[in-house]
Amino acid sequence: MEIKDAKKMFLEIYGGDDKNLRFFASPGRVNLIGEHTDYNGGFVFPAALSMRTLIVVRKRDDNIINLAATDLPDRVTLDIDNLESYKHLKWGDYQAAVAYTLQQAGFDIVGCDMLFDDTTPHGAGLSSSAAIEVATALAFATFSNEKNGITGPVDMVYMAKLGQKAENEYIGVNCGIMDQFASAMGREGHAIYLDCKDLSYELVPLNMKGCKIVISNTNKKRSLQTSKYNERRSQCEEALANLQTVMPDKEFLGVITPEEFEANKHVIKNDVARKRAAHVIYECDRVHKSTEALKNSDLVTFGKLMIDSHNSLRDLYEVTGEELDTLVEEALKIDGVIGSRMTGAGFGGCTVSIVKEEAVDTFIEKVGKAYKERIGYDATFYVSETGDGGREIKL
Numbered sequence: 288m289e290i291k292d293a294k295k296m297f298l299e300i301y302g303g304d305d306k307n308l309r310f311f312a313s314p315g316r317v318n319l320i321g322e323h324t325d326y327n328g329g330f331v332f333p334a335a336l337s338m339r340t341l342i343v344v345r346k347r348d349d350n351i352i353n354l355a356a357t358d359l360p361d362r363v364t365l366d367i368d369n370l371e372s373y374k375h376l377k378w379g380d381y382q383a384a385v386a387y388t389l390q391q392a393g394f395d396i397v398g399c400d401m402l403f404d405d406t407t408p409h410g411a412g413l414s415s416s417a418a419i420e421v422a423t424a425l426a427f428a429t430f431s432n433e434k435n436g437i438t439g440p441v442d443m444v445y446m447a448k449l450g451q452k453a454e455n456e457y458i459g460v461n462c463g464i465m466d467q468f469a470s471a472m473g474r475e476g477h478a479i480y481l482d483c484k485d486l487s488y489e490l491v492p493l494n495m496k497g498c499k500i501v502i503s504n505t506n507k508k509r510s511l512q513t514s515k516y517n518e519r520r521s522q523c524e525e526a527l528a529n530l531q532t533v534m535p536d537k538e539f540l541g542v543i544t545p546e547e548f549e550a551n552k553h554v555i556k557n558d559v560a561r562k563r564a565a566h567v568i569y570e571c572d573r574v575h576k577s578t579e580a581l582k583n584s585d586l587v588t589f590g591k592l593m594i595d596s597h598n599s600l601r602d603l604y605e606v607t608g609e610e611l612d613t614l615v616e617e618a619l620k621i622d623g624v625i626g627s628r629m630t631g632a633g634f635g636g637c638t639v640s641i642v643k644e645e646a647v648d649t650f651i652e653k654v655g656k657a658y659k660e661r662i663g664y665d666a667t668f669y670v671s672e673t674g675d676g677g678r679e680i681k682l
């Protein structure tokens with residue numbers, strides 16, 4: 288919804304006038320390449336989207352946080368002195384998680400009325416939860432700083448870290464840092480080449496040369512995703528522990544080169560763990576190569592690396608599934624498709640494809656039709672625009 292409509296809805300819900308309203312926003316992300324590498328101290332290459340969470344917020348004089356959303360009937364009230372007790376909420380738990388995590392980190396959480404408006408589709412692997420976390424963290428940190436006379440901009444990398452901590456410890460999803468970092472630090476027209484071991488990064492201009500980034504949503508209902516995700520993490524830890532018996536200085540799979548891996552992979556005892564590690568190590572190599580390709584405006588090489596990435600996620604990491612594989616297979620049949628792969632955690636969610644502008648309509652029509660025929664229900668398509676990271680919007 289547009290900001291002016293969200294503002295109107297806020298006043299309908301909470302009353303009063305629009306004098307002291309503030310607006311905070313943070314985007315979803317699409318990862319171009321570098322999947323399941325972040326929690327292995329490796330490299331990722333996400334871009335922030337124009338799809339975002341917007342929060343309309345007004346401070347209160349008491350210890351109450353009221354939550355509402357533009358697309359949900361639920362209304363939730365949180366008590367600032369009791370923030371650890373909202374884990375059971377169906378909606379509002381992410382906001383409580385962030386408020387609690389900031390409070391534990393020493394921020395002075397201020398009571399407020401909040402209205403959330405998300406344009407990032409939920410459960411689609413485009414980081415709608417990171418968008419909520421980072422926007423919420425920014426709002427609370429801004430109020431806390433103002434109350435305590437702390438001036439200057441909020442540290443957005445810190446907000447990303449606290450968002451991840453909230454998700455890991457309060458929500459119980461053991462995610463890496465990519466989604467929150469992309470949401471906090473993205474910039475319109477750029478992707479972020481991020482080294483997850485130390486969070487050093489570079490913003491790389493997305494020079495798309497007449498191509499569009501098309502996101503295709505499988506619309507698959509995801510189940511058991513968290514447990515499968517956590518299982519992959521522990522398989523990587525097992526592979527690393529084996530490799531460390533011969534390479535004790537390697538702290539993460541993401542710092543091991545393909546050559547080092549090939550020379551030492553025999554020490555990984557479990558076949559499955561060896562496959563997982565191979566994916567992570569070659570995927571990091573692909574991130575370096577594709578970043579270079581993009582800098583050289585070489586979209587053809589970029590596209591090939593995307594296809595290799597998908598195949599590796601299908602065959603070695605085993606996180607794609609029929610729906611994602613179908614979308615990629617059908618995409619690659621269309622003239623004008625430069626590359627296509629799953630994006631995000633997998634097991635459903637979305638693919639990302641680089642498509643020549645003049646082929647986008649055909650892509651959506653043909654891939655949509657073939658997907659419906661093969662899978663039985665519709666996919667959804669978004670011709671994506673990039674956007675800025677977490678920010679306060681001053682009207």
Ligand code: GLA
Binds near residue numbers: 323324325326466631
């Ligand atoms: C999810 C997690 C990220 C990352 C991706 C896979 O989006 O939240 O931290 O691990 O999956 O690359």
